[in-house]
Amino acid sequence: MDSAMQTNEMAMKSNGNSYPIVLVHGFMGWGRNEVLGLKYWGGLTDYEQELSSSGYRAYTATVGPVSSNWDRACELYAYLKGGTVDYGHAHSTQKGHSRYGRTYPGLYPEWGNLTTEGKVNKIHLVAHSMGGQTVRTLVQLLKEGSEEERNATPSQLSSLFAGGKSWVHSVTTIASPHDGTTLADGINIFGDFAKNLVASLASFTGAGEKLIYDFKLDQWGLNRKSGESLTDYTNRVFNSAIWNSTNDLANWDLSTDGARVLNQWVKAQSDVYYFSYSTCATVPSILTSNELPHVIYMTPLLYPFGRFIGSYTRNEQGRVMIDDSWKPNDGVVNTISQNGPKVWSSDKIVNYNGVPQIGKWNSMPSLDTIDHMDACGIGTNALTLSWYKGLAEKLSQLTISN
Secondary structure, rough: OHHHHHHHEEEHHHOOOOOOOOOOOOOOOOOOOHHOEEOOOOOOOOOOHHHHHHHOEEEEOOOOEEEEEEEHHHHHHHHHHEEEEOOHHHHHHHOOOEEHHHHHHHHOOOOOEEEEOEEOOOOOEEEEEOHHHHHHHHHHHHHHOOOOOOOOOOOOHHHHHHHHOOOOOEEEEEEOOOOOOOHHOHHHHHHHHHHHHHHHHHHHOOOOOOOOOOOOOOHHEEEEOOOOOOOHHHHHHHEEEEEEEEHOOOHHHOOOHHHHHHHHHHHOOOEEEEEEEOOOOOOEEEOOEEEEOOOOOOHEEEEEEEEHHHOOOOOOOOOOEOHHOOEEOOOEHHHHHHOOOOOOOOEEEEOOOOOOOOOOOOEEOEOOOOOOOHHHHHOOOOOHHHHHHHHHHHHHHHOOOO
């Protein structure tokens, strides 16, 4: 460790904390060794590496890009701590997939262990898009576990489902669909949005059919075969029967009805700091009550989706009411959905005033020229490395309670 990093670490320890930051990707995200080195966090700039070299330990997690938040939370736990992914006996039996997934060495195996001073090694979770729902689910399971899983397998229970773990110091969500996105309500996000994204990544990197992209659907038996082309693999995944036979996938959790169900049991924990950043890249139409993509600030790839969200309303009995307040968006997620869980949620949301409140959602000032991909550092108006360094500094100043 160089002297600058040591000085930074010492400063953090005396004033706040030196917990590492774990970056968690959203729907259709990818790992550091996929997509020919194009980083999900930073694009052509490696935000993880740059944060770490500036004295803020940072790690990039990888989970199933189209899996449900439950499955992703189980994967995130194993990916960080090390071991084999255990989706739970009760859950996997009910949903109809394998109980166990991949085995990982552990990105941060000492996570949750006690230091020599008797303190818990905690982490800061920083999540983009669906990753926000995923990290909330992980924190819920860490703290309260799963009674259903405890009853189903008392003798071979994953430690994730036991509960009682205060292992997370803060959760930061950026452009996250806490109340879902109407994009998932109105279009086939796996057909229209996901296929477009994979094709765009293949052409942007110049990799074409050789693009390394892994859907990580091992629990459903959908692994990429040796020598299988990207198109064939993608088509096999999207043509699978699972999309119409289960709600244990991202398309349900990202819908407003699915998010509402998640919000019922996933709650803000009293010992965790929560921060939410909302993004928007649309402007009101002059002629109608709709929102239109901002021609400068929204990536053209997102125009059709931004237009759809910006014109969608719904008033159906038994479903989430979608009125004009849902129209402003970042091209993928309704802005109103991003400041924290509200629909069927008991979580408290407060406007951040410079002093963070623990156990509540601190809603940060809105990022009104940032589209959905800009938010993780990819795009013409991307959130810069200096913005992420500022966030890391803010997190390092949060006092340690235990």
